[in-house]
Amino acid sequence: MKLKVTKSNYSLIIFLLILLTLFSIILFSTIGTADINIVEAFKIGLSKVPFIKSFISLEGIKNAHRVIILNLRIPRVLLGILVGAALSSVGAAFQGMFKNPMADPYVIGISSGAALGATIIIVTGLNLSLFGIKSISVGAFLGAMITAFMVYIIARVNNKIPVTTLLLSGIAIGQFFTAIMSFIMVIFSNDLTKIIYWTLGSFSAKSWDELIPVSIPIILSIIVINFFARDLNIMLTGEESAKSLGVNVEKTKILILIICSFTTAMAVSVSGIIGFVGLIIPHIVRLIVGPDHRILLPSSALVGGIFMIFADTIARTIISPTEIPVGIITALFGGPFFIYLLKKKKKSI
Amino acid sequence: MTKAVEIKDLNFGYGETLNLKDVSFSIKKGDFVSIIGPNGSGKSTLLKNIASILRPKDGLIKIDNKDIENYNSKDLAKKMALVPQNTNIAYDFSVFDVVLMGRSPYLSRFQRERDIDYKKTKEALRLTDTLHLSERNINYISGGERQRVIVARALAQDTDILLLDEPTSHLDINHQIEILSLLKKLNKEKDMTIILVLHDLNLASRFSDKIVLVNEGTILAKGIPEEVITYKNLEKVYNLDMVISTNVYTASPYIIPLESKRIYEKKRKKVHVISGGGSGVEVVSKLDKKGFKVSMGVINRGDSDWDIGKKLSLNMIEEMPFNGITEESFKENIKEINNSDIVILTSVPYGNGNIKNLEAAYEALKINKEVYLIDKYNEYEKFDFVKGNATKILKEMKKNGLRVYNDIDKLINDLN
Numbered sequence: 001m002k003l004k005v006t007k008s009n010y011s012l013i014i015f016l017l018i019l020l021t022l023f024s025i026i027l028f029s030t031i032g033t034a035d036i037n038i039v040e041a042f043k044i045g046l047s048k049v050p051f052i053k054s055f056i057s058l059e060g061i062k063n064a065h066r067v068i069i070l071n072l073r074i075p076r077v078l079l080g081i082l083v084g085a086a087l088s089s090v091g092a093a094f095q096g097m098f099k100n101p102m103a104d105p106y107v108i109g110i111s112s113g114a115a116l117g118a119t120i121i122i123v124t125g126l127n128l129s130l131f132g133i134k135s136i137s138v139g140a141f142l143g144a145m146i147t148a149f150m151v152y153i154i155a156r157v158n159n160k161i162p163v164t165t166l167l168l169s170g171i172a173i174g175q176f177f178t179a180i181m182s183f184i185m186v187i188f189s190n191d192l193t194k195i196i197y198w199t200l201g202s203f204s205a206k207s208w209d210e211l212i213p214v215s216i217p218i219i220l221s222i223i224v225i226n227f228f229a230r231d232l233n234i235m236l237t238g239e240e241s242a243k244s245l246g247v248n249v250e251k252t253k254i255l256i257l258i259i260c261s262f263t264t265a266m267a268v269s270v271s272g273i274i275g276f277v278g279l280i281i282p283h284i285v286r287l288i289v290g291p292d293h294r295i296l297l298p299s300s301a302l303v304g305g306i307f308m309i310f311a312d313t314i315a316r317t318i319i320s321p322t323e324i325p326v327g328i329i330t331a332l333f334g335g336p337f338f339i340y341l342l343k344k345k346k347k348s349i
Numbered sequence: 350m351t352k353a354v355e356i357k358d359l360n361f362g363y364g365e366t367l368n369l370k371d372v373s374f375s376i377k378k379g380d381f382v383s384i385i386g387p388n389g390s391g392k393s394t395l396l397k398n399i400a401s402i403l404r405p406k407d408g409l410i411k412i413d414n415k416d417i418e419n420y421n422s423k424d425l426a427k428k429m430a431l432v433p434q435n436t437n438i439a440y441d442f443s444v445f446d447v448v449l450m451g452r453s454p455y456l457s458r459f460q461r462e463r464d465i466d467y468k469k470t471k472e473a474l475r476l477t478d479t480l481h482l483s484e485r486n487i488n489y490i491s492g493g494e495r496q497r498v499i500v501a502r503a504l505a506q507d508t509d510i511l512l513l514d515e516p517t518s519h520l521d522i523n524h525q526i527e528i529l530s531l532l533k534k535l536n537k538e539k540d541m542t543i544i545l546v547l548h549d550l551n552l553a554s555r556f557s558d559k560i561v562l563v564n565e566g567t568i569l570a571k572g573i574p575e576e577v578i579t580y581k582n583l584e585k586v587y588n589l590d591m592v593i594s595t596n597v598y599t600a601s602p603y604i605i606p607l608e609s610k611r612i613y614e615k616k617r618k619k620v621h622v623i624s625g626g627g628s629g630v631e632v633v634s635k636l637d638k639k640g641f642k643v644s645m646g647v648i649n650r651g652d653s654d655w656d657i658g659k660k661l662s663l664n665m666i667e668e669m670p671f672n673g674i675t676e677e678s679f680k681e682n683i684k685e686i687n688n689s690d691i692v693i694l695t696s697v698p699y700g701n702g703n704i705k706n707l708e709a710a711y712e713a714l715k716i717n718k719e720v721y722l723i724d725k726y727n728e729y730e731k732f733d734f735v736k737g738n739a740t741k742i743l744k745e746m747k748k749n750g751l752r753v754y755n756d757i758d759k760l761i762n763d764l765n
């Protein structure tokens with residue numbers, strides 16, 4: 001399992017993962033309820049890629065299929081990539097910052113906080129858009145920030161964040177906020193399906209309209225998280241060491257907490273609460289590429305994106321034509337994995 | 350004198366109460382300085398204040414003649430490196446990666462490690478004899494090895510000042526010596542200023558140029574080991590009975606702890622022992638061990654009884670050898686007897702030189718002190734070289750209540 005990873009092949013790993021991501025985008029776009037064969041789907045997909053499109057002929061392909069691929073599947077897959085990458089990057093950063101492999105935006109409640117924030121904006125009808133920034137996103141961000149700081153303060157014991165208090169306060173606050181959110185939704189909408197899709201997360205019926213506003217903020221914030229790679233590495237060696245190595249630990253922690261809350265909020269505001277992605281992906285990636293955040297963070301983002309569209313493909317095809325929330329699929333993978341981690345870490349808890 | 354570290358009127362508290370009070374001292378460039386003191390005395394806190402991990406309430410800390418507040422964190426990291434007490438590292442980094450992190454103060458956020466960084470990292474690994482561990486996982490090497498790796502990381506930081514917080518705790522004795530010898534080597538060869546918190550007084554005394562003794566948040570003593578490692582200082586701080594001798598191999602003060610004084614505090618009776626020629630060694634050390642406050646006199650310098658008294662740092666009335674007891678020391682002896690609860694006399698031969706000691710014991714009886722004789726005299730050996738005078742005094746004393754014991758343990762037992 002453990003590959004020999006040295007700094008010289010970091011670029012190679014990233015390059016291969018990008019190729020794999022592109023391949024996955026096309027592959028998972030082709031799979032779906034509508035019976036579109038793979039060759040057709042590839043052709044439609046590639047017909048929009050610069051340079052390659054001049055070699056592609058779409059003759060004999062039904063217009064409906066073109067619409068399905070271009071207007072439904074591709075934006076949905078791209079959104080899946082973004083959300084998966086966002087949640088995994090945040091998970092990796094949190095696991096480093098808290099020195100705790102159990103941390104992820106879902107487990108520590110930030111996703112729930114963001115979802116609650118977004119819900120309040122939706123039901124109060126303040127759903128506005130200013131300079132391309134949606135008020136839903138702002139609400140989600142505020143909800144995420146408040147949760148992050150609450151959990152951080154509650155979980156802290158003598159300046160440390162022990163696994164137990166982190167998990168307990170995260171789960172408690174997360175569940176509490178989810179309950180408030182569901183309650184608000186029941187009162188205001190009566191639409192239980194909507195609540196389920198929102199609390200379990202879904203990419204159902206997402207189009208370019210949802211994708212475009214969040215794409216720039218998510219991509220930018222993932223890049224910013226990567227700026228902290230070296231600081232995160234050093235912080236893993238202990239706070240005293242980090243300080244003596246010239247890292248301003250408190251400031252860095254708060255910055256990471258803010259940027260991660262923002263990233264999570266952007267993801268949650270379009271997809272609802274998708275759990276466990278941020279937990280499993282960084283963990284698996286760490287097993288393969290090692291703990292250095294300079295490779296861990298970008299690799300987690302790419303693998304997280306791939307995993308998310310894989311899970312989403314299962315979600316929309318497994319009992320086709322009915323879709324299930326993608327959060328159910330990630331939880332089916334993540335739940336057992338979480339238990340495995342707990343069991344493995346039991347000694348240190 | 351160029352100062353590496355200068356501390357003036359430093360006050361620090363974790364909460365309302367002060368854990369460090371009015372601390373002032375300075376450390377010369379190139380010195381090897383140990384900070385010692387009992388648990389909770391504030392020695393680690395002091396180090397963390399110097400390392401800028403904790404910020405003082407008030408006072409001034411200067412590093413290389415510049416106020417520590419005026420450094421940005423990266424520049425400070427180029428001046429001063431820290432080996433913290435806890436060297437655990439989360440996740441499985443390789444030894445090389447950990448040491449390479451020591452170069453981060455020299456790199457900007459987006460900069461990759463340069464050739465010089467790899468060179469310095471290798472050099473640090475070589476100096477600490479950990480190059481062969483480079484590819485190993487930091488969490489799968491021994492405690493001693495990990496300690497050396499963290500020292501290597503500090504060396505990769507390429508600083509003039511190295512701070513270490515109890516680098517020898519949790520280590521076996523061979524690794525303790527190994528780490529300290531390494532530090533001494535760096536101190537000598539690279540002229541690094543080494544400041545470390547140590548628990549072990551003997552290691553501190555052996556390796557340090559200077560020692561700072563911290564007690565209850567204040568500096569009790571500072572200076573060369575001989576000035577700081579004294580019975581008076583350590584008794585006060587550790588509340589322990591000890592012998593301070595000299596390490597014959599390193600010529601540094603060497604502490605042999607005896608027993609804690611806390612246990613005996615209540616029943617410490619004062620015993621004055623009149624002996625000579627080694628006859629008092631056993632009874633004196635046993636009394637001291639049992640917690641009696643022992644004094645001796647009059648005793649010749651260089652006598653083996655004098656030796657034990659010196660080692661136990663007892664109060665002694667001394668006389669130069671072959672001089673005989675002068676009127677002056679006789680009077681002092683009587684004074685000491687006056688202050689004692691008990692007087693113990695050992696079996697020594699008496700001549701003109703020391704007959705005054707026997708007379709002093711007689712005086713003790715006269716002023717109603719308990720006087721005991723440990724009788725090891727036998728009839729075949731002559732002990733009276735003053736024409737029967739000593740025998741006469743002893744006989745008088747026995748008549749006037751001198752209690753005679755043959756067995757030292759029984760005597761001490763009865764004294765309690």
